[in-house]
């Protein structure tokens with residue numbers, strides 16, 4: 001129950017046990033072709049989506065090196081730990097990041113971003129997260145896309161790693177320029193793949209980009225994809241597993257799959273309230289719920305007991321939130337039993353640490369909110 005890596009369902013596990021074939025074969029190329037055709041349905045774009053053999057952070061780096069040039073000014077919107085990563089990558093590549101720091105737990109304000117853009121017309125890109133996983137906050141990407149679309153010399157670069165497939169992110173309709181994702185989140189896969197897509201406006205930036213690139217060079221990848229190949233050796237097993245993942249998502253339907261996340265998140269939030277916990281984020285994401293703990297309770301102890309006594313892995317707070325919040329991830333293959341069992345075990349843990357709570361009401365509340373939730377198709 002962490003915000004990545006997530007539980008990998010059986011049908012996906014099975015796709016890993018097929019024989020490993022060479023990637024330059026008709027059999028693999030036909031699988032890759034299908035995956036490349038279907039991935040844009042999840043990004044909600046008409047643009048090609050590229051697959052990279054890397055974790056999500058690799059796609060963040062790829063987004064920067066493919067679109068920008070040395071010395072470029074960027075606006076790094078920092079709502080938490082993952083926002084800080086944008087600033088660090090920008091510095092590593094000799095960019096000039098202006099940092100808009102948002103209080104952890106809050107979402108960014110588009111009006112503030114407008115002020116930054118108007119006062120600093122040299123800003124080439126706005127870097128941000130769709131969901132800031134370290135706080136569980138969901139950001140207003142739709143309004144951001146609308147705003148930045150009015151600035152011809154600026155693009156949005158969105159870390160959609162805990163947004164894609166699980167929140168209503170629409171790359172084209174919301175006019176987002178670069179959107180990227182990672183495999184170990186709502187895609188229900190192990191870690192190791194990232195995905196990235198560029199708008200027409202961003203392709204204009206790619207033509208002019210002067211940052212050095214080799215492994216991440218998306219123009220080479222595009223040429224290879226046109227022949228249903230990846231530029232470097234393909235991670236055959238992960239891409240076949242991605243094909244199974246996309247099959248599951250499309251069988252449920254992209255929007256119903258997203259709504260499923262919203263319903264599960266709602267059950268966690270409401271259930272948690274009956275355990276005496278407060279939702280940390282002002283505008284909470286459907287993918288991860290951060291709970292603020294009472295002052296008397298140490299979050300690291302909660303995590304330890306959940307893990308070692310009850311075999312439920314949850315995440316803690318980072319940096320100044322260490323010990324103060326716990327984070328429960330609920331992306332991908334989550335069923336009502338995962339929700340109720342996590343709430344029950346959390347209740348026992350809190351009781352053990354001296355925090356009175358009401359497990360029956362918490363579980364009943366969650367069950368009532370999930371009573372019409374359909375199980376994911378098994379594809380077997």
Ligand SMILES: *Cc1c(COP(=O)(O)O)cnc(C)c1O
Nearest residue numbers: 004055056057082133161162182
């Ligand atoms: C998980 C996550 C990342 C990815 O990190 P990797 O460990 O590189 O896969 C980046 N951004 C967000 C918002 C995340 O949730």
